[in-house]
Amino acid sequence: MSQSTHTHTHTQTQTHMHTPTQTTPVLQHVLAPAKLNLFLHITAQRADGYHELQSVFTLIDWFDVLNFELSDSLQIKRIDLNRPLPANDLIVKAARLLQQVSQTKLGATIAIEKNIPAQAGMGGGSSDAAATLLALNQLWGLKWPVKKLLPLGLQLGADVPFFLFGQNAFAQGIGEQLTPIVVPKAQFLIVKPLAGLETRLIFSDPTLQRSTKTATISDFADVIFDFGRNDLEPVAQKLCPEMNRAMDWIKSLGLSPKMTGSGSAVFAKLDRPFELPKAPEDWQVKVCSNLEIHPLNEWISLDD
Numbered sequence: 001m002s003q004s005t006h007t008h009t010h011t012q013t014q015t016h017m018h019t020p021t022q023t024t025p026v027l028q029h030v031l032a033p034a035k036l037n038l039f040l041h042i043t044a045q046r047a048d049g050y051h052e053l054q055s056v057f058t059l060i061d062w063f064d065v066l067n068f069e070l071s072d073s074l075q076i077k078r079i080d081l082n083r084p085l086p087a088n089d090l091i092v093k094a095a096r097l098l099q100q101v102s103q104t105k106l107g108a109t110i111a112i113e114k115n116i117p118a119q120a121g122m123g124g125g126s127s128d129a130a131a132t133l134l135a136l137n138q139l140w141g142l143k144w145p146v147k148k149l150l151p152l153g154l155q156l157g158a159d160v161p162f163f164l165f166g167q168n169a170f171a172q173g174i175g176e177q178l179t180p181i182v183v184p185k186a187q188f189l190i191v192k193p194l195a196g197l198e199t200r201l202i203f204s205d206p207t208l209q210r211s212t213k214t215a216t217i218s219d220f221a222d223v224i225f226d227f228g229r230n231d232l233e234p235v236a237q238k239l240c241p242e243m244n245r246a247m248d249w250i251k252s253l254g255l256s257p258k259m260t261g262s263g264s265a266v267f268a269k270l271d272r273p274f275e276l277p278k279a280p281e282d283w284q285v286k287v288c289s290n291l292e293i294h295p296l297n298e299w300i301s302l303d304d
Contacts (some may be wrong), residue, residue, distance in 0.1 A: 027068040027139055030132035031295040034062040034122040034288075035162065036188060036260045036267055037221070039228030040213040050174045051203060054215055057159075057225060058168045058183045059291040062190070064116050064128055066091075068135045071107035079111040090129035090156055097152050098136050106140045117284050119196025121261025123159045130163030134299045146300050150176075155252065158266045159261075166300035167293050170217055181217065183224060187289050189274065190266040191250060191257075193242040194282040199262040225269050229258070236263040245284065253277065 037055045044052040071077070076095045078085070085091070091110055099107070110132065116124030133149050134144075146164050153160035158175040169178040202208065209231045220227035236259055237244050243264045252259035255268035270287065279285045294300065 010014075017135065025070040025139060027135050030066040030068065030135050031038065032060045032064040032066060032116075032124075032127040032133055032163070033291060033295060034124055034127060035059055035159070036190075036290070037121070037230065038183070038219055038224060040230045040261065041209045041215065041228055042208065042231040042234060043212050043214050045210045046174075051210065052173065053171070053175060054212075055171045056143055056168070056181060056183065056220070057060075057162050057171055059294060060086075060122075060190075060288040061291060062116055062122070062286060062288050064124060064131075064133055065113040065293075066128065066135065067111040068139050069109040069111075070139050071109060072105075073107050074105065077107075077109045079109065081111055081113045082116040085112070085114060090125040090160075091132050093190070094129040094132040094152070095136060097155065098133055098142075098149075099138075099151060100139065102142050102144075104117045104140045108136060108139060110220070117192040117265060118194075120192045120265035121196065121197070121259065121263045122192075122265050123261065126157045127163045129153065129156045131166065131296060133160075134296050138299055141286065147237075157253040160211075162216050163294065164300065164302070165294075166297045168290070176277050179217065180219075181224075183290055185290065185292075186225065187270040187274070188267045189253075189255060189270055189276075190260075190265055190267045190284075190288055191246040191279065192284040193240075193246045193280075195240050195242040195264055197236055197240050197263040201239060202232050202235045202262050205239075207238075208232070208235050222302035230260070232262050240264045242280045245280075249279065280288075 035057050042051050042053055116122055119297040136296040137144050149164055151159050153164045154176050161176045165178045167180050168183040169180045171178055200252045246266050250268050257266045259266050
């Protein structure tokens with residue numbers, strides 16, 4: 001039977017979930033963290049159009065918060081607690097994909113408090129998708145090891161496997177080849193201007209640098225915060241002038257900005273106590289710390 005017969009997406013903004021009965025299983029306050037790319041190098045373009053990259057991903061304490069309530073029908077319902085999301089966003093796609101592949105007869109109501117900025121290069125949608133796979137794996141009693149979820153994550157997006165991986169990583173391939181790496185504890189000033197950036201516009205730009213020399217972990221292990229650059233940045237600066245304003249503002253504070261992911265958020269490592277100055281009202285500005293492991297790490301098992 002088709003999914004459309006059994007699934008429904010509810011996108012009205014509401015302030016709470018339906019109060020479950022005592023017997024309705026729920027998972028509440030499920031945290032989906034954002035990420036920063038400490039560098040992002042494009043080393044080649046593949047025949048299929050995808051790009052080979054190298055990057056260090058670090059998890060940060062800027063979270064979306066999800067709540068899951070079991071449904072004994074195949075209905076997938078999403079409730080937006082603050083910002084309205086597209087009807088068929090990555091949360092819904094992740095839930096439907098896991099439902100389809102696992103052949104479960106269960107569904108879920110998923111409420112989300114969306115805090116991570118969109119089109120920022122911070123992986124918010126990918127993190128929500130990974131959190132959905134991990135939570136529904138528990139709620140539906142599938143008990144799959146994460147290596148069984150990773151291919152589903154990759155179908156949803158190139159950043160999703162990182163958030164299923166559960167720790168900071170050196171990423172290669174299209175982002176799915178992950179090696180655990182220790183990133184020293186640090187704080188970052190993060191600025192997301194109002195304008196966002198579409199990833200596909202950057203990767204399709206003919207001026208994009210696609211041949212950066214490959215690196216190894218030994219090249220950057222001791223200089224991880226100062227190593228490399230974001231190869232997407234020159235194209236992003238051309239497409240999003242507001243990002244240049246954000247970078248200039250960070251420079252005016254005596255800091256060195258970088259773009260994360262495919263933008264438009266930019267960040268700088270803080271090396272001293274920092275008092276947040278006033279920024280333009282339509283920017284999102286936050287001081288974040290990196291995380292050693294994913295908050296859902298207890299649900300992540302790389303073993304069978």
